Amino acid sequence: MSKITNRQARPQRNSRRRALVLVLVQLALLAHIAHWLLTGSSIAPLEPSEAISFARSKVVTPGLIVLCVAVLSTLFVGRFFCGWACHLLAVQDGCAWLLRRLKIRTRPLRSRVLRLVPILAFVWMFLVPLYSRISSGGSHTLTTEWVTSAFWKTFPGPVVSIITFLVAGCYVVYLLGNKAYCNYACPYGAILGASDSFSVGRIVVDDSKCNSCMVCTQVCSSNVIVHQEIKEFGAVVDSNCMKTLDCVANCPTQALSFQLSKPAIMRRAGPPPVSTLHPLTWSEELVLALGFCFGFFATHDLFGAVPFLLALGFGLVSAHGALQFKRKKVSWAQSKINFVAVVFASSFFLHAALVQSQALMRDYHFNQTFDLRMGYLRGEVSLPLKPESMQAFLDAAFFASTTEWISYAGQERNAYVHGWTHLMSGDSEGFEREMYEVLDRRPDFGEVMFQLGIHYWVSGKEPQAIEILQKIDHSDPKYLTAQEYIEKINSHALEHQH
Ligand code: SF4
Ligand code: SF4
Structure with missing residues (x-):
């Protein structure tokens, strides 16, 4: 047996220490989830993505505090938070370790263009909602949410969560090298990376x-x-x-x-140095950018189920595939496994793009019907609509059907569009049936409950109206008026009795 020298022992000790810290942090997060499952409520998630509630509705959450602490600590000591606490990084490191054990070599991709993705993702995820809240001049008051019973409300279900970890934490590492998701996708990486320059x-x-x-x-x-x-x-x-x-x-x-x-900002002027190791040409960078955009837009919100962070991972997979094609590395003769994987991934992305294009057309036509729908809810539109007014509804319903047909799956958005089309053509029961189908899939969908409640009221079905309006989460500022409607319906009923 070979003796472990002092120099060999140091690196091992460091890796083990970091692995231990990462495992302890993940165990603490699991304990947090277990506490919520056992007691029914717990401290709101400590996930930085929860900071989005502040951007959208001025709600301060523990997740926002975690993000602020991470940024402040990074401003001083650098990105220790990423390297020693992030769960997605832990999965990436675990996957890289496994690949090493399996003797599978991964070569890191050093792209200049993909480094812009985290910045754009951060802008899209946090700054755009923040800007639209401020510019809309809405009357949001600063509120807090420290404890919650709806712990999982902003997270995807277990299947999508597992797929996210497999794609962002494992497959992307296999294709683009360890920490590729951190470097080329993670929106928090953008703000933490920028802070690191000042540390x-x-x-x-x-x-x-x-x-x-x-x-x-x-x-x-x-x-x-x-x-x-x-x-x-x-x-x-x-x-x-x-x-x-x-x-x-x-x-x-x-x-x-x-x-x-x-700090780094005082050591170098201008952008980070360009790598001399395996540099990409600008045409390759362009292909990567196009491949990323294709994969991201083809999958974001696909089937109403693919969240933003997973779509970023799919974007990286697609970018890698595009580069493989550009470098003419996709050939049955060179590698059968690679060939099958690329063909499978290409079929997935092309199919996803087709579904998204139909969904886009559906939404385009459905958005044209906004005034008529709101008019009905205000009691200003009588049904059925005239044929010329029905056209946009029929077009939207057509694309809802094609979306459903090519995606082999029902989607709540399609049922929603079909429901309104039924209603506007005078089929009230069809509307109610489709809306309940939407609620079967998403029982807490306040907007649908609200519209169904108003529809019942407009149609003179007051008990059903009150029943559904009472189910709405009245703490959500968007549906404060639901309570007013309940009172209005009750006083209306009392007047009738007298
Ligand atoms: S190149 Fe890196 S590893 Fe080698 S001696 Fe210098 S600092 Fe150490
Ligand atoms: S991430 Fe930073 S600290 Fe870790 S090995 Fe690379 S340069 Fe060194």
């Missing part, structure tokens, strides 16, 4: 000890070109450095250390 916590080099052996670059699971950066800047300046400290622990001459030092 004084840095991996710095002692030039007199460095012999340019490149071990630091080889061990970096964040694909940072460590040896190049320390040579040029005296420290790691790449904002993708997640302070795993693997380079520090593995450096054979102990030339690297983590210290408080000049």
Whole structure:
């Protein structure tokens, strides 16, 4: 048996320590979920994505606090939060470890264009809703939600969650290298990466000890070109450095250390240095960008089920496939497994794009009917509509049917469109049937309950109206008027009795 030397022991100790911290953090999160399952309510999720409630409706949640703490700590010591606490990073590291054990080599993709994706994702996820809330001039008051019984309301179901971890945490790592999701998709990575540029916590080099052996670059699971950066800047300046400290622990001459030092922003002017390792040409970058956009838009909200973060993962898979085609690497003769995988993935994306195009047409026509629908709910439109007014409903229903047909699955949005088309053509029962189908799939869908309640009231079915309106979550500011309607219906009924 070979003896473990002191130098071999250090890196192992560091990896084990980080793995242990990651496991403990994940266990704490599982304990949190278990507490909610056992007691029916718990502290609201600590997931940074919950900060979206603040952007949309000025609600302060524990998730917002976690995001703020992560940003502030990163501003000071760098991205330790990413490297030592994130669950998606833990899955990526676990997958990379498994691939190494299986002796499957992955080569990191070093794209300049894909690095823009996290920034755009952050803008789309947080800044756009924040801007639209502020610019709409809505009368949102600052509220808090520390404890919740609806713990899972903003998260996808178990199947989609597992697919998200498999695609973003495993498949993307297999295709694009470890931490590819962090570097090329994660919206939190954008804000944490930007904060890292100002941080004084840095991996710095002692030039007199460095012999340019490149071990630091080889061990970096964040694909940072460590040896190049320390040579040029005296420290790691790449904002993708997640302070795993693997380079520090593995450096054979102990030339690297983590210290408080000049921030990256003061060490380099302009964008991060372009990698000299496996650089991509601009035409390859363009193909990656197009492939990403295709995969993302083809899958985002597909079947009303693919969440934003998973669609970003699909975008990366599609980008990789596009690059494979460009490099003419898709051939049965070269690799049968690769060929089958690419054909399967291409079929999936093409089918998804077809479904999305039909859904887009459905929504386009259905949006034209907004005034008529609202007019009906205000009691200003009498039914059935004249044929010329029905046209947009019929077009929307046609595309709802084709969407359903080619996706081999019912969707709540399709049932919703069919329901309104029934109603406007005078089939009130058809409307109620389709709306209940929507509620079967999404029992807490306030908008549908609200519209169904008003429809019952307009049709003189007051008990049913009250029953459905009472089921709405009245704490949701969007449906405050539901309570007013209940009171209105009750007083109307009393007047009739007198
Ligand atoms: S591993 Fe250490 S000695 Fe080798 S290039 Fe990196 S810093 Fe220099
Ligand atoms: S540069 Fe060093 S500390 Fe930063 S991610 Fe890479 S190995 Fe970890």
